[in-house]
Amino acid sequence: MQRKIRFNKAPLLGDDLIYVEQAIKSGLTFGDGTLTREVESILQDQFDDAAGILLTSSCTHALEIIAILLDLNKDDEIIVPSFTFCSTASAFMMQGAKIIFADSEIPTMNIDPQSIENLITPNTKAIVVVHYGGLGCKMEKIMNIAKENNLIVIEDNAHGFFGSMNQKQLGSFGDFSTLSFHGTKNISCGEGGALIVNNDRFLDRARVVREKGTNRFNFKSGKIKKYEWIDLGSSYLMSEISAGILKKQLLNSNKIQMGRKIIWMRYLNALSEWAEENDITLPSKPHNYTHAYHAFHMIFPSFETTKSFLKYMEDLGIEAISHYVPLHNAPIVLQTEKRTKELNLCPNSSIYSDRLVRLPLYYGLELSSVDYVIEKVLSFVVEKQKSKF
Ligand SMILES: Cc1ncc(COP(=O)(O)O)c(C=O)c1O
Known part of the structure; x- marks a missing residue:
C-alpha cells in the first residue's frame, strides 16, 4: 500500500x-x-x-x-x-x-x-x-x-x-x-x-x-x-x-516547538547541497534570528519545475503544497482598483509564489516519514534527468 x-x-x-x-x-x-x-x-x-x-x-x-x-x-x-x-x-x-x-x-x-x-x-x-x-x-x-x-x-x-x-x-x-x-x-x-x-x-x-x-x-x-x-x-x-x-x-509549547525544529533542521541539513546544485532556494536561518519553524519552503527555478514537482509528490502520496496567491492581483482588489492583472505591482510576490512549495511539517510527524520525504525530494531532479535518456 x-x-x-x-x-x-x-x-x-x-x-x-x-x-x-x-x-x-x-x-x-x-x-x-x-x-x-x-x-x-x-x-x-x-x-x-x-x-x-x-x-x-x-x-x-x-x-x-x-x-x-x-x-x-x-x-x-x-x-x-x-x-x-x-x-x-x-x-x-x-x-x-x-x-x-x-x-x-x-x-x-x-x-x-x-x-x-x-x-x-x-x-x-x-x-x-x-x-x-x-x-x-x-x-x-x-x-x-x-x-x-x-x-x-x-x-x-x-x-x-x-x-x-x-x-x-x-x-x-x-x-x-x-x-x-x-x-x-x-x-x-x-x-x-x-x-x-x-x-x-x-x-x-x-x-x-x-x-x-x-x-x-x-x-x-x-x-x-x-x-x-x-x-x-x-x-x-x-x-x-x-x-x-x-x-x-x-x-507543552517547548515540546511542540522542539519537535518542529528537529524536522525543520533535518530537511535543511539533508537538502542544502542538493538545493544549491539544482538552483533551489531553501529558507534562510540568520544567526541572530530564532526561527519559529512554522513552514519549510523551497523556491524552484521555474514555474514548470514547480508544477512537475508538485505532481511528482502528489503521485507519491506526499502532501507538498504551494502557498499564498498574491493579493495585489486578487479579483476583489482588481475590481476595487478598476485595473487588470497586467499592471504587476509586486513582481517578486507573483513570480516566487508560483515557484514556492512547502514540505510536510507538524509535531508528531515521524522521522521515518521525514526521511522518506527527503529521499523522494533528493531523487526528483535525478529522476527527471534519467527520463531524458
Ligand atoms: C499570515 C496570516 N494571517 C492571518 C491568518 C488568519 O488566521 P485565522 O485563521 O486564525 O484567522 C492566516 C491564516 O492562515 C495567515 O497565514
Missing part, C-alpha cells in the same frame, strides 16, 4: 481535553472566563512587555479589532504585503481604508522595507508585516521607517510565535501583533487567535471592541454596576472550551 504523508496535523499531546472537561464541569463555557484569563497570563509570560493580551476567536478577528481601533476613513492607506493571507488586508479594507500592497524580499518572502518606503504618502496610516514561515522581517529597519513617518506598526504574527530577532520576540516590535491558533498553526485549538497590545493607549478600548462594543470587562472586574453598549465592536471572544484546548498546548 502506498504511503500517505499529510502536510499538517494539529498536535496531539495525550489528555488533550483535560481543561475542556474542567470548563464543561464548571458550567461556564462562554468567553473571558477563568481559562481565558489563565491562557492570557501564560501568553503574557512570553510577551512580558506587552500592555495586555486578549484571546480572540481568530487571528482574523484580532486584526479586525485593530482596524476598528485605528478609526480609519477612506483616505487612509495601510501598507500590507501582497504575499500573505487575505485576512491581513481584508480586516482594514472592511473599515474603509485603502490597501497598498508591498512586494516581498527574496529569498525570505517577507515584506521588503524598500518597497514600504516607496509606497509611503501623506495618507499612510499603518504598516502591517507578516513574518513569513516563522522568520522575522527586518523589524529594526521597518520600525525606523515607521518612526520617521509617524506610522502604526502591526505584526500579523500568525507564523512567528516563538520566533525572535536579536533576542526580541516576534510580535513585540509593533504597536500591535496578532497570533493564530488555527488548526494549521504550531499551537492550535481548532479556530482561535490573540491580540497582543504593545501600545497601552489602545488597551481599554480593545477590550470593549472584543466584547461587542460593551464595557462588560469593567463590569466583570467590579468597576461598574451595569454594563452598557459604548462603542463599535463585535463577538470576538474565544470560548472557554477552545481556551481549554489551548492551555494544554501552551503548557
Whole structure:
C-alpha cells in the first residue's frame, strides 16, 4: 500500500481535553472566563512587555479589532504585503481604508522595507508585516521607517510565535501583533487567535471592541454596576472550551516547538547541497534570528519545475503544497482598483509564489516519514534527468 504523508496535523499531546472537561464541569463555557484569563497570563509570560493580551476567536478577528481601533476613513492607506493571507488586508479594507500592497524580499518572502518606503504618502496610516514561515522581517529597519513617518506598526504574527530577532520576540516590535491558533498553526485549538497590545493607549478600548462594543470587562472586574453598549465592536471572544484546548498546548509549547525544529533542521541539513546544485532556494536561518519553524519552503527555478514537482509528490502520496496567491492581483482588489492583472505591482510576490512549495511539517510527524520525504525530494531532479535518456 502506498504511503500517505499529510502536510499538517494539529498536535496531539495525550489528555488533550483535560481543561475542556474542567470548563464543561464548571458550567461556564462562554468567553473571558477563568481559562481565558489563565491562557492570557501564560501568553503574557512570553510577551512580558506587552500592555495586555486578549484571546480572540481568530487571528482574523484580532486584526479586525485593530482596524476598528485605528478609526480609519477612506483616505487612509495601510501598507500590507501582497504575499500573505487575505485576512491581513481584508480586516482594514472592511473599515474603509485603502490597501497598498508591498512586494516581498527574496529569498525570505517577507515584506521588503524598500518597497514600504516607496509606497509611503501623506495618507499612510499603518504598516502591517507578516513574518513569513516563522522568520522575522527586518523589524529594526521597518520600525525606523515607521518612526520617521509617524506610522502604526502591526505584526500579523500568525507564523512567528516563538520566533525572535536579536533576542526580541516576534510580535513585540509593533504597536500591535496578532497570533493564530488555527488548526494549521504550531499551537492550535481548532479556530482561535490573540491580540497582543504593545501600545497601552489602545488597551481599554480593545477590550470593549472584543466584547461587542460593551464595557462588560469593567463590569466583570467590579468597576461598574451595569454594563452598557459604548462603542463599535463585535463577538470576538474565544470560548472557554477552545481556551481549554489551548492551555494544554501552551503548557507543552517547548515540546511542540522542539519537535518542529528537529524536522525543520533535518530537511535543511539533508537538502542544502542538493538545493544549491539544482538552483533551489531553501529558507534562510540568520544567526541572530530564532526561527519559529512554522513552514519549510523551497523556491524552484521555474514555474514548470514547480508544477512537475508538485505532481511528482502528489503521485507519491506526499502532501507538498504551494502557498499564498498574491493579493495585489486578487479579483476583489482588481475590481476595487478598476485595473487588470497586467499592471504587476509586486513582481517578486507573483513570480516566487508560483515557484514556492512547502514540505510536510507538524509535531508528531515521524522521522521515518521525514526521511522518506527527503529521499523522494533528493531523487526528483535525478529522476527527471534519467527520463531524458
Ligand atoms: C499570515 C496570516 N494571517 C492571518 C491568518 C488568519 O488566521 P485565522 O485563521 O486564525 O484567522 C492566516 C491564516 O492562515 C495567515 O497565514
